[in-house]
Amino acid sequence: MLGVTVRRPAAGRASSRTTAATRRRLVVGGLLLVALVLVTLSFRESDDGPVTSAQNGAAAVLRPFQVAADRIAEPFRDAYGWLDSLFDAHSDAERLQAENEMLRQQVVQGQLARSENARLRELLEYRDGPRLPDGFRGLAAGVISRPAGAYAQSIVVAAGWNDGVRVDDPVVTADGLVGTVSRVGSRTARVTLLTDDQSAVSAVDLVTDAAGIVRPGHGPRAPLRLDRVPKEAVVQVGDTVVTAGWQSPRLSSLYPKGIQIGRVTSVGRTDTDLYTQVQVEPFADLSSLQAVLVLVPADRGEP
Amino acid sequence: MSLALRLAPLVFVAAVVQVSAISGARILGAEPDLLLVTVVAIGLVAGSIPGAVAGFAAGILLDVMLLGVLGTSALILTPVGYWAGRYGETTGRGRRYAPPLAAFALSVAATLGGVAVHFLLDQPVSAREALVTLLPSALFAALLVLPVHRLCRWVVAPVHRYEPARRVELV
Numbered sequence: 001m002l003g004v005t006v007r008r009p010a011a012g013r014a015s016s017r018t019t020a021a022t023r024r025r026l027v028v029g030g031l032l033l034v035a036l037v038l039v040t041l042s043f044r045e046s047d048d049g050p051v052t053s054a055q056n057g058a059a060a061v062l063r064p065f066q067v068a069a070d071r072i073a074e075p076f077r078d079a080y081g082w083l084d085s086l087f088d089a090h091s092d093a094e095r096l097q098a099e100n101e102m103l104r105q106q107v108v109q110g111q112l113a114r115s116e117n118a119r120l121r122e123l124l125e126y127r128d129g130p131r132l133p134d135g136f137r138g139l140a141a142g143v144i145s146r147p148a149g150a151y152a153q154s155i156v157v158a159a160g161w162n163d164g165v166r167v168d169d170p171v172v173t174a175d176g177l178v179g180t181v182s183r184v185g186s187r188t189a190r191v192t193l194l195t196d197d198q199s200a201v202s203a204v205d206l207v208t209d210a211a212g213i214v215r216p217g218h219g220p221r222a223p224l225r226l227d228r229v230p231k232e233a234v235v236q237v238g239d240t241v242v243t244a245g246w247q248s249p250r251l252s253s254l255y256p257k258g259i260q261i262g263r264v265t266s267v268g269r270t271d272t273d274l275y276t277q278v279q280v281e282p283f284a285d286l287s288s289l290q291a292v293l294v295l296v297p298a299d300r301g302e303p
Numbered sequence: 304m305s306l307a308l309r310l311a312p313l314v315f316v317a318a319v320v321q322v323s324a325i326s327g328a329r330i331l332g333a334e335p336d337l338l339l340v341t342v343v344a345i346g347l348v349a350g351s352i353p354g355a356v357a358g359f360a361a362g363i364l365l366d367v368m369l370l371g372v373l374g375t376s377a378l379i380l381t382p383v384g385y386w387a388g389r390y391g392e393t394t395g396r397g398r399r400y401a402p403p404l405a406a407f408a409l410s411v412a413a414t415l416g417g418v419a420v421h422f423l424l425d426q427p428v429s430a431r432e433a434l435v436t437l438l439p440s441a442l443f444a445a446l447l448v449l450p451v452h453r454l455c456r457w458v459v460a461p462v463h464r465y466e467p468a469r470r471v472e473l474v
Contacts, residue, residue, distance in 0.1 A: 031359040038374030058367045073324030
């Protein structure tokens with residue numbers, strides 16, 4: 001073993017490597033330390049401190065370079081933005097179309113809600129106001145079904161027996177008389193409109209007291225007529241027709257007195273007719289009813 | 304011309320372009336980080352000490368131009384440049400995949416480190432945003448580093464020669 005030559009490690013190279021590693025670590029450690037010191041100073045000092053001032057000064061010096069780079073890059077950025085928007089255009093169009101559709105639906109729903117709100121407010125004012133006939137309470141009910149054709153002059157409302165509704169109860173809106181309840185279910189009721197052939201309401205001219213019976217008219221332009229008005233009675237165009245609300249010891253009208261029905265639109269007399277021909281346009285728009293009030297006698301009590 | 308004089312314009316231009324031109328440009332939800340890529344490339348080409356110095360300078364420049372807390376970016380970019388240099392000096396030497404791999408890994412590390420530093424400094428930072436853009440940003444860095452690395456080699460080659468590494472050291 002003594003005769004064997006052994007190569008010794010290159011001590012000089014190892015030492016140089018150690019020195020390089022130490023130097024490397026010192027440099028990195030120093031830089032990180034400086035960074036930490038800068039962070040600390042930057043955090044702690046006020047806006048007019050030396051580090052912040054130096055930073056602001058350096059930023060001012062660098063500002064022209066930034067502006068120049070920004071101007072050089074602007075056309076490229078615009079081109080990129082244009083390309084990007086081109087790629088996104090299709091999906092944007094679809095998204096906007098869907099959004100547009102949704103907004104349109106919301107507008108329609110808003111308009112419907114607004115008009116419904118106005119109608120219900122009118123009904124509420126009518127129900128709580130002095131125009132509601134004495135001895136009755138108004139039971140608000142939404143219309144859930146409308147006339148399907150010219151021969152079905154009735155609607156179905158969302159109030160029935162359980163709510164205190166009975167057959168022959170008058171039905172009104174804030175504008176005027178609508179009809180009477182003709183059939184009652186537990187939660188719904190059918191209302192026969194004034195325009196139904198079976199309908200007949202005792203009425204008077206509010207101005208002249210000329211009495212008659214309101215029946216359905218003979219065409220779409222004359223929805224109602226005031227029948228059985230004597231020739232000598234005075235009725236003028238524009239007069240308001242209201243329910244007569246007569247009462248006798250044994251019988252009484254189905255309708256309370258003084259509910260508005262409509263306005264006289266024409267008055268005609270011929271020698272051959274026994275009665276004056278009076279056409280009446282109803283105040284209530286019977287073709288687009290949304291909600292009504294069922295007039296329930298107050299003495300019937302709450303259900 | 305010394306190495307520092309050759310690398311300084313590279314870092315300066317990268318910082319200005321990053322702040323003025325690239326900042327805010329989003330590609331697939333991620334913002335390309337030219338400055339980080341340049342620091343990584345310098346580290347790989349020139350070594351750990353030039354990498355660390357370049358990272359420090361780049362960080363200071365960035366904070367100055369963005370009027371941020373001075374030193375914050377330097378705290379992140381200095382180790383980035385250093386580790387890129389160490390990787391280039393040891394196992395990554397001469398490997399074709401070294402630049403994209405280093406850029407990818409150090410981009411992820413820098414993003415996470417940035418979130419941590421900002422969090423420690425009580426600055427507003429969205430960890431969710433950082434995590435969502437983590438992978439796309441790293442992929443961009445891996446792609447962007449290829450031309451930047453080539454440029455750095457071209458700039459550095461006349462004044463810098465590699466010394467073969469015998470041993471792998473992380474620090």
